[in-house]
Amino acid sequence: MAIGRVLYEHQLFKEALVSFKRACELQPVDVRPHFRAGNCLYVLGRYKEAKDEFLLALEAAEAGGNQWAYLLPQIYVNLGIALEGEGMVLSACEYYREAAILCPTHFRALKLLGSALFGVGEYRAAVKALEEAIFMKPDYADAHCDLASALHAMGDDDKAIVIFQKAIDLKPGHVDALYNLGGLYMDAGRFPRASEMYTRVLAVWPNHWRAQLNKAVSLLGARETEEAKKALKEALKMTNRVELHDAIAHLKQLQKKKVKGNGGANGEGSFVVVEPTKFKTVGEKTTLRQDLANALEIRAFQRITRLSRCDVELLKKEMNDGEVPVSYSGTGVPQRSIRKPNLEEILRRLLDFLKPETFQGAVKAINERILTVFDDTGSGRVDLGMFFAVLAPICNGPPEKRKRVAFDALLWRPVNEGGGAQIRKADATRYIKLLRAIYVPSHGVKSSFVMFDDADWGFGIMSTLLKLETGDRNRHGNRVCSVCRYPIIGSRFKEIKSHFSLCNQCYSEGKVPPAHKQEEYKFREYGSEAEAMKDKCKCFTLQSHSDP
Known part of the structure; x- marks a missing residue:
């Protein structure tokens, strides 16, 4: 243990890990070797192994009684951090909560909880946790930055600007606060101030291509066309992404047309x-205008979640292979319902091709758009069969197969077991209501079981969605x-x-x-x-x- 600590302090993490692993073998019931081995694995980027070591530390701490009570909050915190490294933010929230309960003055646990809640789109809960962290540690710049981001997400931009500025006052080189404040200024039409913020980001992080691109856009908004062109060229030196080429083409068109914005100064054609x-x-x-508007919104959701790359047959596999216990709701109706962190594990298997940060964005979008509709009572549980049925239409696969999996998911729900190949009318009606509420919230709801093909009341939007899936890169x-x-x-x-x-x-x-x-x-x-x-x-x- 002593040798491992010295090696860790000298940033020789691989060598330290060997020592801590040997200590684990010699003292299997000691929490500290597992805890320190987990820290080494996390620093080395081996997040799954780090999580496993922290779980072993947690198991040993809970079995050891009060002697390890002082270490439990930190084990929970580090376990949550390791889970975030894997992109499992909903699961991380659970451990940050446990740490905050065990140690109410643990401001870092509260900050991490607030940041994680913000990361999955639960903004009100995030604001509450972050305000508590700041109350305990008023000079916590990171907490101020995340609080401002949560307030912006809730629409309180004036307060968000003030708190972003507070974060920058506490830490003048805070890249996230500077970048996000630049975005707020740009949204408010304060383009010179936005350009200033992006310039400060680039002073700290010279290769930040998004800041360089946004600087060009803000300069364009301020009608400094020549400076905007220079900024775009600098961005091109940093990356060759298609967004930059489109921005340059846009700039050239504006120069040709010399048209003003529609009551604004952003350079868009009137x-x-x-x-x-x-x-x-x-x-x-030719697609109807409203159908296209709805399909574009669904397609944007597909892109964020990458569900269009998830084979719909994987949903069927989860239903066949997964063991989900039957539970009873408040009305006594049996259903296969699971907690959100457990649902996140299923989503990780479905979207196993995503990097952790991309998966985190996918979970946030699913939580905001789907799970909030499912869990309107705040119980934290989700009807898994109905969830699969709602997900099926936007997964990858032929339309008939998507419909079949949605139908099978409704049959898979325990309330339909023993009923043959028939779905109860109440379930069908609820399914239609959920589809409309999640994917086409601007439309009303009709109590008829025409799931996908009725252009007025079903999910007739699927034909337009398929057209976008196959041709929206042309x-x-x-x-x-x-x-x-x-x-x-x-x-x-x-x-x-x-x-x-x-x-x-x-x-x-x-x-x-x-x-x-x-x-x-x-x-x-x-x-x-x-x-x-x-x-x-x-x-x-x-x-x-x-x-x-």
Whole structure:
């Protein structure tokens, strides 16, 4: 143990780990070797092994009685940190809570709990934990930064700006506080101040390409075009990501058009928002505006969660292989319900191809959009069968297979056991309500069991979603949207009378250029330039036949 401590202090972590492992063999009931071995493994980036060592330390501490009580809170804290390293933030929250309960003055446990709650989208609980941490340690810059982020997420931007500034006062080189404050200033239209914050980020972290890109955007907003171009070029030196190329193309289009923003100073082309009834479609393949708006929102959720890369058959495998005990709700109805941390473990198996930080973002999105609807009472438990049924439509696989897995998930619920291949009407109705509440919250709910194909009340949005999944990376040459001036990616919507084109987003929002104001707009959708060219050839053929 003594040799291991000395090696650890000299940052010889691999050598220290060997000593602590040997101490574990010699003193298997001693908590400290496991605890210190876990610390070494965490520093070495071996988070799963670190978690296992901390669990062994926890087991030994609980078996050893009061002699290890002083170490228990720190074991819980370090176990939570190791779980966060794996991306398991919901599980980490449980251990941070335990540490705070055991030691109410443990301000670091409260800060970590608040940060983890913020990381899964539970902002009110995060604010409460972070305010308690700051009360105990007023000069805690990291806690101030995370508190400001949580307040911003709740919409209290004025207070968030003040607290971000407090974090910067406490620690002038706090990169996260500077970067996030820059974002707030940019959202508020205070572009010079935003540019200043990003410049300070780059002074601390010169290769921060996102700060460099945002600096360019804020300079563009401040109408300093030449400086914005220089900042974009610097960003290109740092990374070759497609976002930078799109930003440069956008800047070039703005210079060509010389148009002002629609009541703002962000450089977007001016536009008029048209009511939905004035948008008409030409051809059966052209997507309705509202359907596209709903599908775009679902597609954005798919992208964040990466569920479109999760094979829907894996849900079936979880139902067949997983052992989930039947529990009883307050009404006495049997169901397979599990706690959120246990559900996180299932999600980790489904999304095992994700890196920890990406998985954390996926869990946050799922918690905010799905679990908050499921757990509206705050019990912390989720009906697993219904959860799988809701997840199936947006996983990867043919549409018929997605529907089949959703159906099987509803049958798998214990309330339907023994009922053959029939789903109770109450379950079907609840399923439809959950689908609409989660994926299409702007629409009402109808109590009929038409799950996917009814365009008005079912999940008829699936056909549009499938179109986005297969074609939302298609580019249309050098064509740009007539409103936002960005290159068109995905479908192109061409107005057949005025011949202007809109991107997916502007079409779904009903934006049109003011120069082409009409009583009615008729759009044809093109998934690729090949389709557009084919349509143009048809027009030429028809014209040639009509010539005398």
